Amino acid sequence: MRKRALLLMAALSLPVALHAQTAEDRARAAAEASRAKSADSDAILGNYVTPGLAGEAISTVDSSRTFTPNLACQKSATLLELLAQPNASGDIGTLSISRDRDLDGSFDEALTVPVPVSGICANGLISCAPGSWNACRFFRWDTAASGSLKLNEGELTDLAGCYCVNNSCGSNLVWGNMASVLKDLGGGVVGALTTRDPRIGIAQASIEGPVIRYTGAQTTSCASQPQVGATAYKANPNVIADDAYAAAQGSSVFQALSASSTGIGRSQVRQTCSVTRQVTLEETSVDKIITRVSGGYATSMTGADNISLLLGSPQDDSLKGGSCRLFDYAMTLDVKDPDRLLLAILSHYYMDDWIQVRIDGQLILSDPSSWTGDGFPPAKCERKKTWHGYPALDLKPWLTRGQHVISVRVAVGNEGEVFAQVDAKVDARCRTSEQIVDTCTGYAANDACQLTDEEVDGVVTFRSGVGTGLSPLAQTRLMGTGACTMQVTRDFFERRRSYACTVDQGTIPQPDLSRGAYIIDHSTETLLADRVRTADGGHSMTTRNFSLPDRGSVNACEPICKTRKAQANSAAAPDGVTGSKQTDPTGWDYLYHACQDSNVCPAGDGEEMVQGCGCIDDFPEAVVMMQTVRLGGADMVCTGAVR
Numbered sequence: 001m002r003k004r005a006l007l008l009m010a011a012l013s014l015p016v017a018l019h020a021q022t023a024e025d026r027a028r029a030a031a032e033a034s035r036a037k038s039a040d041s042d043a044i045l046g047n048y049v050t051p052g053l054a055g056e057a058i059s060t061v062d063s064s065r066t067f068t069p070n071l072a073c074q075k076s077a078t079l080l081e082l083l084a085q086p087n088a089s090g091d092i093g094t095l096s097i098s099r100d101r102d103l104d105g106s107f108d109e110a111l112t113v114p115v116p117v118s119g120i121c122a123n124g125l126i127s128c129a130p131g132s133w134n135a136c137r138f139f140r141w142d143t144a145a146s147g148s149l150k151l152n153e154g155e156l157t158d159l160a161g162c163y164c165v166n167n168s169c170g171s172n173l174v175w176g177n178m179a180s181v182l183k184d185l186g187g188g189v190v191g192a193l194t195t196r197d198p199r200i201g202i203a204q205a206s207i208e209g210p211v212i213r214y215t216g217a218q219t220t221s222c223a224s225q226p227q228v229g230a231t232a233y234k235a236n237p238n239v240i241a242d243d244a245y246a247a248a249q250g251s252s253v254f255q256a257l258s259a260s261s262t263g264i265g266r267s268q269v270r271q272t273c274s275v276t277r278q279v280t281l282e283e284t285s286v287d288k289i290i291t292r293v294s295g296g297y298a299t300s301m302t303g304a305d306n307i308s309l310l311l312g313s314p315q316d317d318s319l320k321g322g323s324c325r326l327f328d329y330a331m332t333l334d335v336k337d338p339d340r341l342l343l344a345i346l347s348h349y350y351m352d353d354w355i356q357v358r359i360d361g362q363l364i365l366s367d368p369s370s371w372t373g374d375g376f377p378p379a380k381c382e383r384k385k386t387w388h389g390y391p392a393l394d395l396k397p398w399l400t401r402g403q404h405v406i407s408v409r410v411a412v413g414n415e416g417e418v419f420a421q422v423d424a425k426v427d428a429r430c431r432t433s434e435q436i437v438d439t440c441t442g443y444a445a446n447d448a449c450q451l452t453d454e455e456v457d458g459v460v461t462f463r464s465g466v467g468t469g470l471s472p473l474a475q476t477r478l479m480g481t482g483a484c485t486m487q488v489t490r491d492f493f494e495r496r497r498s499y500a501c502t503v504d505q506g507t508i509p510q511p512d513l514s515r516g517a518y519i520i521d522h523s524t525e526t527l528l529a530d531r532v533r534t535a536d537g538g539h540s541m542t543t544r545n546f547s548l549p550d551r552g553s554v555n556a557c558e559p560i561c562k563t564r565k566a567q568a569n570s571a572a573a574p575d576g577v578t579g580s581k582q583t584d585p586t587g588w589d590y591l592y593h594a595c596q597d598s599n600v601c602p603a604g605d606g607e608e609m610v611q612g613c614g615c616i617d618d619f620p621e622a623v624v625m626m627q628t629v630r631l632g633g634a635d636m637v638c639t640g641a642v643r
Contacts, residue, residue, distance in 0.1 A: 024549075033061050045204075053203035053217045079103065079202070079216025080193075082186050084117075086174035089131035090167035092117035092181075097149065097189060103218055111149050115139070118168075119572050120184045122161035123191060124151070126572060131167045133577055141192035149189065162572035169570040169577055169585075182212035190214065268500050271449065273440040275495040279477075282431045283484035289340045289426040293403060295331030305428045308347075309333065312408055314419040316386075317352075321412025324381035329418065330407035335399050343425035346393040349408070352416030353383040356409040359398040365391060371411070381413030395422065430484040443499040453498040465500075473631070557615040561601035564588045564610050592616070 021029075038044050051058050057066045080099050087093035095113040100106060115137065119126030124140035139151040140158050156162070165173045165181065174181055186205065194200050204215040233240050248254040286307050292299050296311040311331045313319055319327055335341060346365065349355060354377045357365040363372060367389055371377045398404060410418035443449040454462035459472040476489040515531055522529035528546035531539050567589045569579035579585030593602050595613035603609060 030061070033063075037061055050204045050215070053201055053215075073199075073218045073222040078107075078213050079200070080186065080189065080214040081107070082182065082189065082212050084174070084178075084182060084185060084210050086165075087116070087130075089116070090165065090169075090171065090173060091128075091130050092165065092174060095185070099149065099193075100216075101147065103216065109148055113151065117185075118166045119162050119164045120181060121159040121163075121188065121572075122184065123188050124159045125185070125188070126156075126159070126162060126164075128166070128168075133164060133166075133168045133572075133580075141188045143192055143196040147196060149192065156572070156574050164570040164572055164577045164579075169579060170568050173568075173570065178210060179207050182207055182210070186212045186214065268502055270452075271443055271499045271501055273443060273497050273499070275436065275438045275440055275492075275497070277434060277436055277490060277493045279432055279434045279479050279488055279490075279493075281480035281484050281486060282433060283480070284337070284340065284428055284430075286426050286428060289335075289337045289428070290344075290399075290424055291334050291336070293332040293334045295329070295405075305426050307424045307426070309406075309422040309424070310419070311406065312349075312410075312418040312420050314350075314417055316417055317415035319410070319412045319416050319418070321353075321381065321414055321416055324376055324411060324413050326376065327410050327412060327418065328407060329410075329420075330405050332403055332405050333399070333422075334403050335401055338396075338399065338401050340427040341396065341399065341424065342427055343423070344395040344399050345423055346391055346395060346420065347423040348388070348390055348421040349419060350386055350388040351410050351418045352386040353377075353381050353413050354411035355387075355389075355418060355420075357420060358407045358409070359395065360404055361407075362398070364395075364398070365393060377411045381411050383413070386417065430480060430486055432479070432486060432488060440495075440497050440499070443497075443501065446501065448503075449499040449501040451497060452500045455496045456492050457494060462497075559595040559599055559613040560616055561593050561595055561603070561609070561613045562611040562616055562618070563591050563593065563601070563603045563607040565591065565604070565607045 036043070037047050048058060050056075052069050055068065055070065057068050059066045078100060080097065082098075083094065083096045084092050085094040093116050095117055097111045097113075098107040099109040099111075101109050113125070115127035116130055117125045118128040118130075118133070118136065121140075124138065126136055126138055128134060128136040136156075137153060138156050138159055139153050142150055142152045144150050161184075163169075183205070190202055194202075199218045201217050202214050203217055206213050206215075286301065286305065290307070292309050296309055298310040300308045300310070302308070309331065312329050313327070319325075321327075346357060349357070349365075349367075351367070354371050355365075355367050356363060356371060366372055367387065368377075368379075370379070395406075406420075406422060408418055408420045410416065412418075444451075450465060451462055452465045454460070457472045457475055459470050460468055461470055461472075462468065472492060474489055474491050475493055476487055477493065479486050479488050515533075518531040519529060522531075523546070526546060527543055529541070529543050531541045534540050565588065566586055569582060569585045569587055571578040575581070590610070591604070591607060596602055599613040601609065601613055
């Protein structure tokens with residue numbers, strides 16, 4: 001009898017306890033259980049990702065049920081194992097890697113790095129003379145055609161995120177930072193392997209002393225070859241639209257939805273376009289402005305923009321005239337760009353005895369000046385000597401675009417010679433021509449299209465239809481190649497835009513929003529008004545008391561604390577280790593922690609407290625730092641001029 005009474009009391013007390021909990025209490029309990037499972041990345045990794053890829057049991061949020069998923073085709077307890085041991089010089093003298101290629105649970109590939117490791121990069125490593133940063137060689141993680149891991153030697157510019165670890169940058173750097181060193185080395189190796197074979201997924205990484213082990217699985221494809229069909233879209237994204245269309249045409253679900261009232265109604269399409277400034281540099285030379293096509297006997301250059309054109313028979317007494325004889329010499333010039341012809345003059349001539357100069361048959365000079373006809377001179381030919389002239393006669397009015405014949409006629413008595421020199425100066429500088437190619441004009445003029453996103457030279461000015469308040473600074477770019485280069489400064493070079501355009505594909509009934517409008521317009525914080533349409537077409541209006549439940553109070557913020565930890569600058573660049581260029585190579589890493597219960601700051605080893613638990617707002621400092629980096633990058637222009 002007593003046992004039956006106890007059972008009855010227990011049965012009655014359980015519903016009372018459950019009903020005693022309010023909906024808010026149950027919601028808070030569920031939220032706490034969810035946070036315990038997925039509050040941060042470590043919790044998600046430990047509770048879901050790692051057991052899911054490794055084929056282990058996963059429990060529900062309230063831990064009442066468990067199940068074992070099958071997300072991977074193959075699994076390996078140790079996909080990769082990396083051992084790193086430093087030597088007396090601080091370099092990593094032993095770096096060995098073991099790999100389970102076929103995910104069968106045993107290692108079948110081994111690689112021992114044949115050089116000491118003096119620096120570590122995100123995708124490779126640096127090997128220098130032991131204990132120094134001299135005679136450095138640079139290696140990048142890669143895979144052979146067979147899929148095996150290897151190192152390719154190259155340049156420092158092929159690597160990223162490099163830093164120094166040997167004694168030239170500090171003492172005991174590897175042992176003192178073994179965990180991060182192993183993660184950086186392993187991350188580079190894993191990156192090379194997963195790039196080669198996208199099927200590989202890393203479930204977990206564990207560190208034991210100088211060893212890091214990765215648990216892996218084959219996750220994205222159960223095929224025997226590493227080529228995964230979906231990765232083809234990375235190389236050619238434009239194929240996605242065609243493949244999606246083909247899949248849609250063969251999908252009964254898609255056809256049903258597209259034929260529905262919603263499918264034939266109003267919809268929005270996303271249109272992308274750009275406004276691009278195309279700047280072209282025109283490289284030219286003297287030959288592209290003016291050139292001697294035929295005739296004459298010589299062309300000489302002075303610098304890149306001066307040319308002398310010579311014609312005649314200049315050798316002394318090279319012409320035999322007898323009592324009087326006429327000789328004619330000509331050269332044909334092709335003027336291709338008269339706008340770049342800055343100067344063209346008849347600078348010098350000499351003759352024995354009379355001379356005439358013509359352009360396209362028109363007489364422009366005679367010496368003596370009395371000889372203007374086409375026949376013999378009006379006086380005796382022989383003038384007893386060679387006569388020189390320096391007229392500096394401007395020939396540009398005659399040298400229009402096209403070909404022109406410059407000719408000299410000399411009248412020789414007995415013996416003589418003739419010479420004429422035309423000097424030209426050209427503008428051989430590089431010139432720019434530019435045009436704006438705007439593919440957004442149609443969308444901007446369409447009332448049905450609205451600008452949603454815009455990026456101007458890398459600066460986001462519109463996001464989701466709202467202006468960001470940012471605008472780019474004027475950009476200076478180096479245009480051209482070779483001898484024809486020029487710095488061009490413009491307010492923008494490229495605008496990339498995205499428009500949302502409404503497409504009306506049919507007519508569907510619009511919803512009746514009058515009831516909702518009535519409720520909003522006539523209700524207060526304590527009174528709820530409503531209007532319902534009756535069967536006879538009229539309206540029935542009601543009012544009732546209304547109040548929101550007390551939601552309680554919440555903290556103004558999540559309490560956090562700020563700490564700092566001394567960190568030597570060992571980053572590597574083409575010019576050497578960055579810390580060696582600084583007065584004090586030791587800086588500070590600032591860290592933020594979410595405070596524990598009772599406002600306890602969970603500071604790590606070696607961290608100094610900067611600011612205790614509370615509401616910390618370092619947003620202005622972060623903005624200044626980001627803006628400094630952005631402006632510094634925008635103003636980095638290599639130039640040989642002193643500025």
